[in-house]
Amino acid sequence: MSAVCEPDIHRLPNLQAVVKETLRLRMAIPLLVPHMNLHDAKLGGYDIPAESKILVNAWWLANNPAHWKNPEDFRPERFLEEDAKVEASGNDFRYIPFGVGRRSCPDIILASPKGSNAFSISMSTR
Numbered sequence: 001m002s003a004v005c006e007p008d009i010h011r012l013p014n015l016q017a018v019v020k021e022t023l024r025l026r027m028a029i030p031l032l033v034p035h036m037n038l039h040d041a042k043l044g045g046y047d048i049p050a051e052s053k054i055l056v057n058a059w060w061l062a063n064n065p066a067h068w069k070n071p072e073d074f075r076p077e078r079f080l081e082e083d084a085k086v087e088a089s090g091n092d093f094r095y096i097p098f099g100v101g102r103r104s105c106p107d108i109i110l111a112s113p114k115g116s117n118a119f120s121i122s123m124s125t126r
Ligand code: HEM
Pocket: 028, 029, 032, 033, 034, 097, 098, 099, 100, 102, 103, 104, 105, 106, 107, 111
């Protein structure tokens, strides 16, 4: 029996789903880190003056029952079934445990299964 190694991660969809579900339900940084807008902005009908402190409630985005089926349940299968296309990369604003955009967490490369795979490939080709 051979050992399971990092390059195998892309062949372990259940493991990926468990990691994603853990990060959804028990988000490490539920309000992300504070951001600031440089210019006046309008968002969802609200006026946001320049230099406001912005806290994004990423936990609520990932646990809002209006957008998730039984969000209080630990159910990794959701990431294999109805939410199979959702990635932490920011392709779906309901799920941003690493933030999104230019100031998002650089560790997403290592921590997310897809990134981890890309990382192992880049290391093995050196
Ligand atoms: C599962 C583990 C981790 C999670 C869930 C996580 C999550 C986050 C979040 C939510 C942010 C704020 C993003 C935003 O506000 O848009 C952040 C920022 C950051 N994280 Fe992580 N992080 C993790 C691990 C790490 C590790 C291991 C490192 C370093 C090796 C790291 C380095 C950073 C840095 C440098 C920033 C600031 C990026 C910037 O402001 O440009 N993170 N992380």
